[in-house]
Amino acid sequence: MAGPEPILEVSGLVKHYPLTRGILFKKQIGAVKAVDGVDFVLARGETLGIVGESGCGKSTLARLLVNLEKPTAGSIRFKGEDITRLSGRALKSVRRNIQMVFQDPYTSLNPRMTVGDIVGEPYDIHPEAAPKGERRRRVQELLDVVGLDPEYINRYPHQFSGGQRQRIGIARGLALRPEIIVADEPVSALDVSVQAQVINLLASLQDEFGLSYVFIAHDLSIVRHISDRVGVMYLGRIVEIGSDEEIYDHPTHPYTQALLSAVPEPDPEARERRERIILSGDVPSPTDIPSGCRFRTRCWKARERCALEVPPLAVPEEFRRTAGPAAHDSACHFAEERSVVPAESPPLPGEEPREERA
Amino acid sequence: MLLEVRDLHVEFRMRDGVAKAVNGVGFAVDAGETLAVLGESGSGKSVTAQAVMGILDTPPARITGGEVLFRGQDLLTLKEEERRRVRGAGMAMIFQDALSALNPVLSVGDQLGEMFVVHRGMSKKDARARAVDLMDRVRIPAAAQRVRDYPHQFSGGMRQRIMIAMALALEPALIIADEPTTALDVTVQAQVMDLLADLRREYRMGLILITHDLGVVADVADRIAVMYAGRIVESAPVHDIYKAPAHPYTRALLDSIPRLDHRGRQLYAIKGLPPNLMNIPPGCAFHPRCPMARDVCRTDVPPLYEVVDEGVSERVSACHFWRECLHGRS
Numbered sequence A: 001m002a003g004p005e006p007i008l009e010v011s012g013l014v015k016h017y018p019l020t021r022g023i024l025f026k027k028q029i030g031a032v033k034a035v036d037g038v039d040f041v042l043a044r045g046e047t048l049g050i051v052g053e054s055g056c057g058k059s060t061l062a063r064l065l066v067n068l069e070k071p072t073a074g075s076i077r078f079k080g081e082d083i084t085r086l087s088g089r090a091l092k093s094v095r096r097n098i099q100m101v102f103q104d105p106y107t108s109l110n111p112r113m114t115v116g117d118i119v120g121e122p123y124d125i126h127p128e129a130a131p132k133g134e135r136r137r138r139v140q141e142l143l144d145v146v147g148l149d150p151e152y153i154n155r156y157p158h159q160f161s162g163g164q165r166q167r168i169g170i171a172r173g174l175a176l177r178p179e180i181i182v183a184d185e186p187v188s189a190l191d192v193s194v195q196a197q198v199i200n201l202l203a204s205l206q207d208e209f210g211l212s213y214v215f216i217a218h219d220l221s222i223v224r225h226i227s228d229r230v231g232v233m234y235l236g237r238i239v240e241i242g243s244d245e246e247i248y249d250h251p252t253h254p255y256t257q258a259l260l261s262a263v264p265e266p267d268p269e270a271r272e273r274r275e276r277i278i279l280s281g282d283v284p285s286p287t288d289i290p291s292g293c294r295f296r297t298r299c300w301k302a303r304e305r306c307a308l309e310v311p312p313l314a315v316p317e318e319f320r321r322t323a324g325p326a327a328h329d330s331a332c333h334f335a336e337e338r339s340v341v342p343a344e345s346p347p348l349p350g351e352e353p354r355e356e357r358a
Numbered sequence B: 001m002l003l004e005v006r007d008l009h010v011e012f013r014m015r016d017g018v019a020k021a022v023n024g025v026g027f028a029v030d031a032g033e034t035l036a037v038l039g040e041s042g043s044g045k046s047v048t049a050q051a052v053m054g055i056l057d058t059p060p061a062r063i064t065g066g067e068v069l070f071r072g073q074d075l076l077t078l079k080e081e082e083r084r085r086v087r088g089a090g091m092a093m094i095f096q097d098a099l100s101a102l103n104p105v106l107s108v109g110d111q112l113g114e115m116f117v118v119h120r121g122m123s124k125k126d127a128r129a130r131a132v133d134l135m136d137r138v139r140i141p142a143a144a145q146r147v148r149d150y151p152h153q154f155s156g157g158m159r160q161r162i163m164i165a166m167a168l169a170l171e172p173a174l175i176i177a178d179e180p181t182t183a184l185d186v187t188v189q190a191q192v193m194d195l196l197a198d199l200r201r202e203y204r205m206g207l208i209l210i211t212h213d214l215g216v217v218a219d220v221a222d223r224i225a226v227m228y229a230g231r232i233v234e235s236a237p238v239h240d241i242y243k244a245p246a247h248p249y250t251r252a253l254l255d256s257i258p259r260l261d262h263r264g265r266q267l268y269a270i271k272g273l274p275p276n277l278m279n280i281p282p283g284c285a286f287h288p289r290c291p292m293a294r295d296v297c298r299t300d301v302p303p304l305y306e307v308v309d310e311g312v313s314e315r316v317s318a319c320h321f322w323r324e325c326l327h328g329r330s
Helices: A058-065 A088-093 A115-125 A132-145 A149-156 A163-173 A190-207 A220-226 A242-250 A255-264 A266-274 A304-308 B045-053 B080-090 B110-120 B126-138 B155-168 B185-205 B238-243 B246-256 B295-297 B323-328
Strands: A006-021 A027-043 A047-051 A073-078 A098-101 A180-182 A212-215 A229-234 A238-242 B002-014 B016-028 B035-039 B060-070 B090-093 B174-178 B206-211 B225-229 B233-235 B307-310 B310-318
Touching: A006 A058, A006 A212, A006 B185, A027 A058, A027 A212, A027 A238, A027 B238, A047 A058, A058 A180, A058 A212, A073 B206, A098 A163, A115 A149, A132 A149, A132 A163, A149 A163, A149 B307, A163 A180, A163 A190, A180 B307, A190 A212, A190 A220, A190 B246, A212 A220, A229 A242, A229 A255, A229 B016, A238 A255, A238 B174, A255 B185, A266 B238, A304 B126, B002 B045, B016 B035, B016 B045, B016 B060, B016 B233, B035 B045, B045 B060, B045 B090, B045 B174, B045 B206, B060 B110, B110 B126, B110 B155, B126 B155, B155 B174, B155 B185, B174 B225, B225 B238, B233 B238, B307 B323, B310 B323
Parallel strands: A047 A212, A047 A229, A098 A180, A180 A212, B035 B206, B035 B225, B090 B174, B174 B206
Antiparallel strands: A006 A027, A006 A073, A229 A238, B002 B016, B002 B060, B225 B233, B233 B310, B307 B310
């Protein structure tokens, strides 16, 4: 990959959870293939959005990236070093650099700890990050950075709204000055108006601290606002990955097209112009992944070949010669460009481009 | 008119004060019509729905005023028993979280069949047959086999279909759906909304959709009522509200929806937080967050003004300056 240096390289990442039968003599009878061969590269200062429906393995991927889980196979290289093989002190020092922001601001903050203790807790684990006497001041600075009143340091989580709690979670993620933040559905528990505030905050923090983000969400429109590149996951694998324009304006994988077309559109006129693909059925169980292409059981294009051959995540042959935006990695034997998002609609009447920040 | 709610007031008495959750809400729904009630958390949309259904927890809640007229009869003055009869036959509710709304230790067939046994006096066998029939109607594949399954054996989308089947069982005239697709994935959301729209057409039901996401209901709804701090601040046909909102809160809400076709990292964000319901600001409740606020907004509660646009009047707005908002001057 050309361009800026990669900060995180993930290759062949697999996480299977064994299913066993028997109490004394445990016998493995299968596995939940939560993550089943994921590759991507994250460049410094970049935001990679990962989208997919529930059960596609995106949260397991997040937990693997921050080393909360050990992978079954594959590697995660942080600045060239494979962090899945590290342990002890070396692992601890890498962990400082990859922090996580969780989805649910109601359950990810300990209700018995004050905000100051929550945000300052990373310093207990990594005391070298801040000398004892300075911690309180650091925590207050962090609260200020995420747009909370530093005076709130002695309050408890229940005294805050959902959006404010998510800001506390972000402040905690920032405490160790990490280089990468993995955010797992950071705004999906929030109201629309508050969602926008938190997204804008994440964007401005990225500029301020030069952070790289892996932003995991199920909402394609949110992901578009924050991501430089987007990967679409289905049943443990990335099925299509590319720049924002490549994925949203020139998707070639049928699953991406269906996902895009299903995003609710509030504008009645844009809705009429848009094509809707409604997928039948549900996502198959990750214990029993279909042979060949894993999307074939819900795909309207599936043919015999799809059941036999696993499509690789690569630029499909028919697009290889053209240098256009359709030439990006897509794991489909019958990839076809199809635009499902109508061209940018004119702004609402009376609406000027807004530059307001939360 | 199938359902008419007039000047509904609901309070919650808490240890540290009184939260005014619903403050004079009024709306009407006719047979075959769909009304979407749009609002953020704490706007009073779910409390309104629960008050209409008569399933508020009292205490702490208390209905302090208003009327809920179902086919002209005020449900609030009825005795609990009578009310239950009217409700059972006439209206039904679909909840957000199907997994916790269904009984985990009864098969779905038993839960669906129970409706017919209790309300229609059917035998267990006949009730089972009706349950299969209902599951077919909400397009659950292999209904005859799956009728014995338990809720946890179904996917989220299928569970929500079972909730819909339960609501349909007694062929109600009105269905209230509280965030029916919020817990579902986008591809499944579309399936479930389509099903609701079809069923409404087929049975000519009135439908009230409670939601925080305009995008999800825009296809199905005829009218939208936007709630803020326990009041309806704007109500209009769905096309009009999107094209030209007549209340600054509606406009701000529309602007802050992330859009697939809009690139760029800055999203419009409404400044500040929704008000504390124990301490609603004087005047217009939205004034501390409103870009258009003036002195009068801080003192005078805006009435629901009739919005006359190009000689047509089908909408109302609780903004002193709805004209300016409608015509885009802010």
